[in-house]
Amino acid sequence: MSQEDDFRGIRVGIVGLGLMGGSMALALRGYFAAIDGVDSDPATIEMAVKQGIVERGGVDAGEILKDAGLILLAAPIQGILDTIQNLEGFSAQPAVVMDLGSSKCRIVEAMDGLPERFDPIGGHPMCGKEKAGLAHAEAGLFRGAPFALSVLERTSQRARALAEWVVQVIGAHPVWIDALTHDRWTAATSHTPYLLSNALAAATPRSAAPLVGPGFRSTTRLAGSSVAMMMDILTSNREQILPALERVREQVQRIEACLAGNQLDELESLLSEGASHYSVLTGGIS
Numbered sequence: 001m002s003q004e005d006d007f008r009g010i011r012v013g014i015v016g017l018g019l020m021g022g023s024m025a026l027a028l029r030g031y032f033a034a035i036d037g038v039d040s041d042p043a044t045i046e047m048a049v050k051q052g053i054v055e056r057g058g059v060d061a062g063e064i065l066k067d068a069g070l071i072l073l074a075a076p077i078q079g080i081l082d083t084i085q086n087l088e089g090f091s092a093q094p095a096v097v098m099d100l101g102s103s104k105c106r107i108v109e110a111m112d113g114l115p116e117r118f119d120p121i122g123g124h125p126m127c128g129k130e131k132a133g134l135a136h137a138e139a140g141l142f143r144g145a146p147f148a149l150s151v152l153e154r155t156s157q158r159a160r161a162l163a164e165w166v167v168q169v170i171g172a173h174p175v176w177i178d179a180l181t182h183d184r185w186t187a188a189t190s191h192t193p194y195l196l197s198n199a200l201a202a203a204t205p206r207s208a209a210p211l212v213g214p215g216f217r218s219t220t221r222l223a224g225s226s227v228a229m230m231m232d233i234l235t236s237n238r239e240q241i242l243p244a245l246e247r248v249r250e251q252v253q254r255i256e257a258c259l260a261g262n263q264l265d266e267l268e269s270l271l272s273e274g275a276s277h278y279s280v281l282t283g284g285i286s
Contacts, residue, residue, distance in 0.1 A: 007165055009033050013068030013091075015061060015083050017048050019129060020100050021074030022137030025053045027170040029139075038064045044134050053134070061090045070162065073099040076232045077107065084110045087118065096159045098123045098166070102186065103237040104150050104179035112152055119159040122150035122179060125172055126190070130224035143171035148186075150179045187240035189281075192248060194230055195241075197222035 012032045014021045017039040025035045025048070037054035038061045039045050045057040058064050061083065065071055068091060073080045080101050083090075087097065094117045101107050104122045111120035127145035129136055147167040151160060167174045177185075201223040204216070234241060251270075258267035 003161060004165070007032070007162055010069035010162075011036065011067050012070045012072060013038065013065040013095075014054070014072045014074055015039075015065070016073065016075030016079060017044050017054070017057070017134050017137075018074065019132050019134070019136050019141075020125070021072070022048065022053060022134040023139065023141040024072060024074060024100070024170065026137055026139035027142060028166070029053075031169045032070070036064045036068065047134055053137070061086070065091045065095075067093070069093070069095050070166075071095050071097045073097065073101070073107075076229055077101045077103060077236045078232055080107055081110050084114065088115050091118075093117070094119070096121065096162050098159075098163055100125060101236075102190065102233045104148070104182045106236055108150055108152060108179040112154065119154075119156050120152055121155045121159050121163050122148075122152075122182075123163060123167075124148040124150075124182065124186070125170075126186075127172075130221055132226045132229060140171070145172045146175045147172035148175050148177050148182050150177060150182055183237050183240045184244075187237055187244040188247075191233060191237055191241050192244045194222045194225060195234075195245065196248065 008031060010032050011034045012028060014025055014035065014037045017025065017037045021037065021039075025037060028035055034055040035053075036056040037045065037048050038058060039048070040059055042059060045059060048054045049057045056064060065087075071087070071091065073083055075083060080099050084097075084107070097111065097114065097118050097120045099107050099111075100123055102124060104124065108120075108122045111118075111122065114120055125142050125145055125147045127141055129141075147170075149160075149163050149167070164174050197220050201220040204220075251274075255267065255270055257263070258270060
């Protein structure tokens, strides 16, 4: 039996059937023996089962995860941490455990305390929408996106291979990265952009609405994200977000000083530097 055949025989249990968990269930259909789902909301479970997004669904994690060979933790971060803490009572068989959380250090640290029968690995797909919930889930959500993978010392080669295969079949590409570096980078590329988007929206007079165009909409899009979800993320990665915010503050202060002093050459140089960084960071893709 090939390794791929081995993987296809696995039953997958997804904890959390919101945007990420629901999209993962849709993207993985046909690649595993079965996809099951756990969610605290009975209406979400009803929708997931009725629409065939999962084979089995329920609010009882112990019932749904008991046969899972791969457990995907797609709840908000605190929900992921709570599930890890209680996972020993939910599943009695060996299983690879991978999370989809937006920060890694706290989750990986918690995973390290799991019983030996669990084979943990950290994960984070770098994609999403400002609209949450199963109703917005789609199989193509991960296509072309970076997918961070963070191993523990105890992570087996099989778990690494299975995680990479999951990333491959959903159309993403793996980025192997340690948990601390991940949290530093996402503080700059994901968490701080949300805060800046939110701050810009809050600082703009409502009376300016008639002149809101595509530029403002794209720049403030993240402000529409679930505040509860973002509070969970921001508190989990606070230590890395604060220095990222400080770097942005310093750059804004330089720009402000140039404008205040009518230092146009210096202002043009700063803006050119930002444009250059943008091109490097995005590969020139707008």
